[in-house]
Amino acid sequence: MSRAQCFPSIGVDELISHLRDLASNVWWSWNEEGWSVFQTLEPSEWRATNHSPIGTLERTTPARIAALACDPMFVKRVYDGLAARAAYLGERAWFQRGASAQMAGLRVGYFCSEYGLHESIQQYAGGLGILAGDHLKSASDLGIPLVAVGLAYRHGYYIQQLARDGSTVVLYPDYDFARWGVEDTRVTIGCPIGSRIVTARVMRMWVGRVPLYLLDTDLKANAPEDRKLTEGLYKGEPHLRLRQQVLLGVGGMMALKALGEKVTVLHLNEGHAAFAALQRTVDLHSSGRPIQEAFDAVRRATVFTTHTPVPAGHDRYDPKMVAEELASLALRAGLSSEELADLGRIKPGDPKETFCMTVLALRLAQRVNGVSQLHGEVSREMWKEFYGLPASKVPITSITNGVHVKTWIDPDAERFWQSASGLRLSKQAPKATGWRHVEGCDQDAFWKLRGRLRRRLVHFVRDRLAMQCKRRGEGQTAVAATYSLLHDDALTIGFARRFATYKRAPLIFHDAQRLAAILSNSDRPVQLIFAGKAHPRDEGGQAFAQKIFAMTRDSRFVGRVAFVEEYDMHVGRMLTAGCDIWLNTPIRPYEASGTSGMKTPLHGGLNLSILDGWWPEATDGINGWSIGGTTEVPDPAARDDADAQSVYALLEESIIPQFYERDEAGLPRGWIARALHSAATVPAVFNSHRMVAEYTRKAYVPAFQIRGS
Numbered sequence: 060m061s062r063a064q065c066f067p068s069i070g071v072d073e074l075i076s077h078l079r080d081l082a083s084n085v086w087w088s089w090n091e092e093g094w095s096v097f098q099t100l101e102p103s104e105w106r107a108t109n110h111s112p113i114g115t116l117e118r119t120t121p122a123r124i125a126a127l128a129c130d131p132m133f134v135k136r137v138y139d140g141l142a143a144r145a146a147y148l149g150e151r152a153w154f155q156r157g158a159s160a161q162m163a164g165l166r167v168g169y170f171c172s173e174y175g176l177h178e179s180i181q182q183y184a185g186g187l188g189i190l191a192g193d194h195l196k197s198a199s200d201l202g203i204p205l206v207a208v209g210l211a212y213r214h215g216y217y218i219q220q221l222a223r224d225g226s227t228v229v230l231y232p233d234y235d236f237a238r239w240g241v242e243d244t245r246v247t248i249g250c251p252i253g254s255r256i257v258t259a260r261v262m263r264m265w266v267g268r269v270p271l272y273l274l275d276t277d278l279k280a281n282a283p284e285d286r287k288l289t290e291g292l293y294k295g296e297p298h299l300r301l302r303q304q305v306l307l308g309v310g311g312m313m314a315l316k317a318l319g320e321k322v323t324v325l326h327l328n329e330g331h332a333a334f335a336a337l338q339r340t341v342d343l344h345s346s347g348r349p350i351q352e353a354f355d356a357v358r359r360a361t362v363f364t365t366h367t368p369v370p371a372g373h374d375r376y377d378p379k380m381v382a383e384e385l386a387s388l389a390l391r392a393g394l395s396s397e398e399l400a401d402l403g404r405i406k407p408g409d410p411k412e413t414f415c416m417t418v419l420a421l422r423l424a425q426r427v428n429g430v431s432q433l434h435g436e437v438s439r440e441m442w443k444e445f446y447g448l449p450a451s452k453v454p455i456t457s458i459t460n461g462v463h464v465k466t467w468i469d470p471d472a473e474r475f476w477q478s479a480s481g482l483r484l485s486k487q488a489p490k491a492t493g494w495r496h497v498e499g500c501d502q503d504a505f506w507k508l509r510g511r512l513r514r515r516l517v518h519f520v521r522d523r524l525a526m527q528c529k530r531r532g533e534g535q536t537a538v539a540a541t542y543s544l545l546h547d548d549a550l551t552i553g554f555a556r557r558f559a560t561y562k563r564a565p566l567i568f569h570d571a572q573r574l575a576a577i578l579s580n581s582d583r584p585v586q587l588i589f590a591g592k593a594h595p596r597d598e599g600g601q602a603f604a605q606k607i608f609a610m611t612r613d614s615r616f617v618g619r620v621a622f623v624e625e626y627d628m629h630v631g632r633m634l635t636a637g638c639d640i641w642l643n644t645p646i647r648p649y650e651a652s653g654t655s656g657m658k659t660p661l662h663g664g665l666n667l668s669i670l671d672g673w674w675p676e677a678t679d680g681i682n683g684w685s686i687g688g689t690t691e692v693p694d695p696a697a698r699d700d701a702d703a704q705s706v707y708a709l710l711e712e713s714i715i716p717q718f719y720e721r722d723e724a725g726l727p728r729g730w731i732a733r734a735l736h737s738a739a740t741v742p743a744v745f746n747s748h749r750m751v752a753e754y755t756r757k758a759y760v761p762a763f764q765i766r767g768s
């Protein structure tokens with residue numbers, strides 16, 4: 060294309076190539092200098108593609124691109140974005156500044172079955188993926204030498220729609236990996252699974268300084284059932300699931316080797332990835348190490364994070380199936396089928412015991428942790444039999460989850476904290492002491508920020524409801540009516556999570572009459588916004604979504620309860636920023652940690668939560684509200700009843716009165732004090748920089764130092 064007729068000018072092709080360059084590293088997603096360039100490029104396409112840089116670029120008209128090539132302000136922003144990224148990538152970060160020469164060989168191989176990096180890269184089902192995505196971004200910011208491994212799912216998880224009767228419609232789109240800015244490494248591996256060698260190509264996605272390698276088996280070279288290995292996340296069927304996990308662990312290790320990535324420490328994020336440690340053991344054995352020594356060496360250098368406090372949540376397989384799928388590995392290791400099966404059993408030799416991925420991981424990792432203090436406790440109790448020790452002596456520690464602040468904080472909120480209390484987030488260091496000072500900020504300005512964030516959420520939800528309504532073919536009047544639902548200024552409660560049944564999404568409707576009275580008080584209105592996906596095979600979870608959908612149509616709740624389909628990172632960001640209260644009602648102690656509640660305080664919102672997961676560590680009685688107590692009620696009906704009563708009482712007696720108690724200036728002083736206290740106490744601790752620094756100090760570095768050679 061010709062050079063545009065303007066000055067100062069840049070060729071159109073040159074501009075496109077710079078934009079592609081900027082899109083080639085997911086760095087753009089957590090840095091405004093990155094993503095805002097693509098938003099400006101074509102705002103409507105930016106929205107239409109769910110904020111995909113390459114998608115936006117491809118859908119922007121040549122005329123528009125030519126015009127922007129003549130716009131010196133725009134061209135400057137592109138150069139500035141690239142320069143900011145180059146500076147970031149070249150900087151000595153926290154780890155480099157503190158690492159001694161002996162740390163030179165540390166390189167962590169991080170394995171996870173899902174990654175939540177951005178809404179336009181739909182490769183996550185829920186909290187595990189979000190956590191892994193945040194882990195990679197913080198590892199990059201802090202300069203931790205880490206490479207990540209996962210699978211590239213053609214259909215992602217799934218796209219959720221609700222039909223007119225509220226039943227879940229499951230859609231499987233076909234993603235074009237090129238739209239995510241991945242590069243083909245041109246490396247392929249042949250992973251032995253069962254009696255076949257499955258070919259996988261390895262793609263690389265850059266997450267700041269961290270490479271994420273993704274395996275794809277959807278290739279002509281493979282048998283149809285092998286092509287399906289990377290079709291989608293958690294399709295459910297156990298045989299497919301096992302084979303996917305062989306691909307992730309065994310194939311992932313093979314990929315690292317083929318790429319020349321010399322990993323010294325393994326981090327298995329959840330049991331799904333445990334075969335990676337087994338493959339590493341066999342590699343060591345093949346290079347001459349006796350098998351027992353190889354096991355010991357790998358064990359010393361392996362870190363395992365468990366995420367599942369529910370016994371039924373751990374993957375268990377028929378040992379025969381495992382022996383078949385891993386026959387080639389067992390042969391290389393010189394292990395019989397029974398010896399292999401025993402690696403996944405609490406009691407080796409017990410033919411009745413199935414093969415458990417968590418047990419395999421516990422056996423192959425010296426450093427094991429849960430994801431909150433409470434979950435650490437629960438895990439020690441759950442696995443004491445494996446260790447043959449009393450729970451208090453079980454060597455499972457805890458490293459509490461955190462969120463990547465730059466990913467989750469709203470730019471408006473970030474600018475507000477910056478100007479109102481001098482908070483600076485750009486520092487690439489784990490300390491987040493700046494939050495301490497936010498309590499002194501201007502209360503009037505803070506309340507205005509809250510109003511903006513809530514109003515923006517209300518408008519976003521109305522738009523979504525109108526779209527949903529249109530899609531269901533509900534007619535003009537119904538569509539138009541969505542624009543009068545919800546209030547800009549009403550106390551807004553959010554609930555968004557995976558609709559696993561233990562999370563009890565409908566709990567707040569336990570006594571619908573009482574809730575209706577609470578919501579519809581015209582002096583003190585309250586509204587509820589829900590979002591969340593149930594697993595395609597989870598009928599109970601889908602029934603919960605249907606129940607809430609029905610409530611949005613119930614005459615007692617119309618206009619005060621909304622359900623937003625397709626909970627993704629964007630919906631998550633909007634909701635956690637705009638809601639005044641973030642509701643969390645799991646059955647204690649089934650929520651290993653939870654992280655969505657950590658996103659609300661970044662915006663001066665408050666938690667209303669069961670004392671489960673991370674919340675008991677965070678709450679001081681002022682920065683939010685706690686539902687129920689810490690004693691477990693075994694009878695499900697009595698438990699739900701008690702927890703629901705506790706929610707109503709807190710709303711009626713404390714939350715609603717404080718939100719609506721205004722002074723002469725129209726400010727709810729008591730509420731604001733609590734909200735600012737939430738911002739001052741939660742993000743400083745529950746962020747992923749602190750979390751990754753903790754993994755580095757307590758797990759990666761010690762594992763590296765004692766690994767032997």
Ligand SMILES: *Cc1c(COP(=O)(O)O)cnc(C)c1O
Pocket residue numbers: 184185186187189555556557626627628631632652653654655656
């Ligand atoms: C933050 C987040 C999660 C994890 O939150 P939980 O508290 O574990 O439910 C899951 N999904 C999305 C889209 C998120 O943004």
